[in-house]
Amino acid sequence: MHADASAVLGPFVGVLGGMGPLATVDLLAKIIEETPAGIDQDHVPVVAHNVAQIPDRQRFVAGDGPSPLPAMHAGIARLNAIGAGCIAMPCNTAHIWFDTLAAHSRAPLIHIADAVAEVLSDGLADGPAPARVGLLATQGTLRAGFYQQRLGARGIEVLHNRDDEFDAWFTPGCYAVKAGDLERGARLLGEAAARLAERGAERLLLACTEVPPALARLDPAGLPAQIDATRALARACVRWWQQQPRTTT
Amino acid sequence: MHADASAVLGPFVGVLGGMGPLATVDLLAKIIEETPAGIDQDHVPVVAHNVAQIPDRQRFVAGDGPSPLPAMHAGIARLNAIGAGCIAMPCNTAHIWFDTLAAHSRAPLIHIADAVAEVLSDGLADGPAPARVGLLATQGTLRAGFYQQRLGARGIEVLHNRDDEFDAWFTPGCYAVKAGDLERGARLLGEAAARLAERGAERLLLACTEVPPALARLDPAGLPAQIDATRALARACVRWWQQQPRTTT
Numbered sequence: 001m002h003a004d005a006s007a008v009l010g011p012f013v014g015v016l017g018g019m020g021p022l023a024t025v026d027l028l029a030k031i032i033e034e035t036p037a038g039i040d041q042d043h044v045p046v047v048a049h050n051v052a053q054i055p056d057r058q059r060f061v062a063g064d065g066p067s068p069l070p071a072m073h074a075g076i077a078r079l080n081a082i083g084a085g086c087i088a089m090p091c092n093t094a095h096i097w098f099d100t101l102a103a104h105s106r107a108p109l110i111h112i113a114d115a116v117a118e119v120l121s122d123g124l125a126d127g128p129a130p131a132r133v134g135l136l137a138t139q140g141t142l143r144a145g146f147y148q149q150r151l152g153a154r155g156i157e158v159l160h161n162r163d164d165e166f167d168a169w170f171t172p173g174c175y176a177v178k179a180g181d182l183e184r185g186a187r188l189l190g191e192a193a194a195r196l197a198e199r200g201a202e203r204l205l206l207a208c209t210e211v212p213p214a215l216a217r218l219d220p221a222g223l224p225a226q227i228d229a230t231r232a233l234a235r236a237c238v239r240w241w242q243q244q245p246r247t248t249t
Numbered sequence: 250m251h252a253d254a255s256a257v258l259g260p261f262v263g264v265l266g267g268m269g270p271l272a273t274v275d276l277l278a279k280i281i282e283e284t285p286a287g288i289d290q291d292h293v294p295v296v297a298h299n300v301a302q303i304p305d306r307q308r309f310v311a312g313d314g315p316s317p318l319p320a321m322h323a324g325i326a327r328l329n330a331i332g333a334g335c336i337a338m339p340c341n342t343a344h345i346w347f348d349t350l351a352a353h354s355r356a357p358l359i360h361i362a363d364a365v366a367e368v369l370s371d372g373l374a375d376g377p378a379p380a381r382v383g384l385l386a387t388q389g390t391l392r393a394g395f396y397q398q399r400l401g402a403r404g405i406e407v408l409h410n411r412d413d414e415f416d417a418w419f420t421p422g423c424y425a426v427k428a429g430d431l432e433r434g435a436r437l438l439g440e441a442a443a444r445l446a447e448r449g450a451e452r453l454l455l456a457c458t459e460v461p462p463a464l465a466r467l468d469p470a471g472l473p474a475q476i477d478a479t480r481a482l483a484r485a486c487v488r489w490w491q492q493q494p495r496t497t498t
Contacts, residue, residue: 008323012300020289021281028274028299038428040269045300047327050277051261052289074257078296082327179287 011085011244012045013237014107016075018052019068019091020178023209023230025050027090030234035241044241047084049075057093058171061140069097073104080106086240088112088233092207093140113150115236116205116229120154127225132157134201134224136193137208138174139166147207159201161192169195177210185214190223197224205229260334260493261294262486263356265324267301268317268340269427272458272479274299276339279483284490293490296331298324306342307420310389318346322353329355335489337361337482341456342389362399364485365454365478369403376474381406383450383473385442386457387423388415396456408450410441418444426459434463439472446473454478 013031017024028048037043054072059065072094079087084107089095092112102109120129135147135158148158161170173188189211193204206212207229215226262280266273277297286292303321308314321343328336333356338344341361351358369378384396384407397407410419422437438460442453455461456478464475 008319009300009302009327018289018292018294021277021292021295025274025277025281028270028277028297032270032274032429039424040267040301040303040305040427043267043270043301045267045302046270046297048277048295048297048299050297051258051294052292053258053294054289056289070257078258078331082330175288178289180281 009083010045011083012047013240014076014079014084014087015046015048015050016072016079016087016089016094016101017048017050017091018054018075019057019089019094020210021050021052022177022180022213023090024048026209026213027088027230027234030228030231031237034231034234034238044238046237047079047082049079051075057091057096058138058140058174061093061096061138061143068094069100072097072101076101076105085244086110086237088237090209090230090233092209092229093138095146096140096144098146110233110236110240111146112207112229112233113146115232116147116207116227117150117154119227119232119235120151120156129154130156130202132159132200133203133205133227134193134196134199135160135205135207136170136189136196136211137205138170139163141207147205158205159196159199161195165192165195173214174208174210177214182214182217185210186217189214190218193223203227258332259294260332261296262489263325263328263333263336264295264297264299265321265328265336265338265343265350266297266299266340267303267324268306268338268343269459270299270301271426271429271462272339273297275458275462276337276479276483279477279480280486283480283483283487293487295486296328296333298328300324306340306345307387307389307423310342310345310387310392317343318349321346321350325350325354334493335359335486337486339458339479339482341458341478342387344395345389345393347395359482359485359489360395361456361478361482362395364481365396365456365476366399366403368476368481368484369400369405378403379405379451381408381449382452382454382476383442383445383448384409384454384456385419385438385445385460386454387419388412390456396454407454408445408448410444414441414444422463423457423459426463431463431466434459435466438463439467442472452476
């Protein structure tokens with residue numbers, strides 16, 4: 001089956017999603033938005049494994065629950081089994097396990113922080129690269145340090161929320177979005193963002209995939225301009241596809 | 250791999266998508282909206298094969314292009330290979346090939362017209378079942394006759410656009426949506442809908458997956474109330490998942 005299907009359809013961008021399900025839908029929509037396409041057949045082929053039955057990443061990082069790693073490996077194995085050409089994860093926290101997942105995957109994984117770094121090094125549409133960005137990310141992402149390392153190497157300082165700010169606003173804001181309550185999520189995550197702006201963040205780096213759909217509900221004039229890590233990841237997926245040799249169907 | 254991954258993750262709703270890609274995103278979003286979920290792990294597990302490299306269905310039906318069937322079989326084979334428990338297609342026209350696809354799939358396929366019939370027989374939230382619905386669908390769907398048969402059996406008359414109305418409004422409206430021009434799509438599809446309303450349609454049955462994102466841009470007061478076949482399909486997917494025995498992760 002696998003050889004036949006791949007011969008007919010060719011490779012695709014695999015999406016290890018479900019962390020959460022709405023964030024995966026957000027990535028798929030942004031891949032379409034970022035693709036210059038006139039007809040269906042121009043679009044980036046994607047197989048999205050939007051299976052949320054993965055143990056909670058934030059809880060595991062906090063020492064409260066089982067590891068999500070076996071379920072993540074299983075999802076990546078499925079995507080590889082049917083011919084993924086690369087794999088993207090619309091979940092920043094999941095990148096804590098990036099190296100292990102990449103080591104067990106035939107298809108290369110695209111790192112979301114590389115995708116953000118590429119957007120910043122390409123230059124922003126509305127101005128130069130910022131000196132200070134405010135990182136809106138889970139405590140797991142923050143402690144893993146990959147954004148600080150990759151942006152720091154380019155001379156960009158990364159500001160972040162304090163532990164008490166996580167407890168009061170960021171973490172409950174994320175769970176509100178996961179539960180589908182975008183209005184409450186917007187209010188809570190907006191408070192977390194405001195603290196970073198007060199400390200001098202010139203841009204907000206939305207590096208938790210629950211954040212963009214929520215912040216989109218707030219008045220953009222009240223906060224620093226945003227860099228959306230999900231949109232950066234979408235662009236990296238489109239770039240990957242544009243670099244593939246074309247097959248005809 | 251397959252046995253291992255399925256043991257860890259369990260069965261899922263397979264989505265044979267990409268016809269077009271935005272319609273697939275629309276179904277995934279509606280599955281989430283229709284799911285009563287408090288945390289990620291409550292959500293319906295979905296693997297969406299959003300690969301648009303399937304030859305154009307409307308062109309093939311019009312005698313102008315290769316068959317989409319081999320690519321559709323290949324997509325269904327991929328979903329089966331990794332453990333799909335059922336398969337849904339967010340493309341009404343694709344249901345022309347429903348019987349053949351179902352015969353070659355281990356996982357049962359959910360028919361979108363069955364999903365619509367179930368919504369109508371459950372009763373509508375805002376009133377009784379209509380006597381006349383206006384079918385907004387491609388000429389391929391219309392000629393296949395499955396909506397007329399399944400709704401006719403329940404005493405519901407199905408009104409549809411004439412050939413000249415397809416050429417002027419419906420068909421170019423669909424292609425505008427596929428190309429990402431929702432504004433133009435809304436204007437053209439709105440004209441097609443208005444003709445059905447003039448002929449007595451009490452409800453519009455949006456039975457082409459390009460239609461709902463476009464009509465959502467129009468003033469709802471100007472047209473009959475809508476039945477969204479994609480949302481009906483989403484509800485059928487949620488029902489399937491709710492009927493599965495629960496696995497723990």
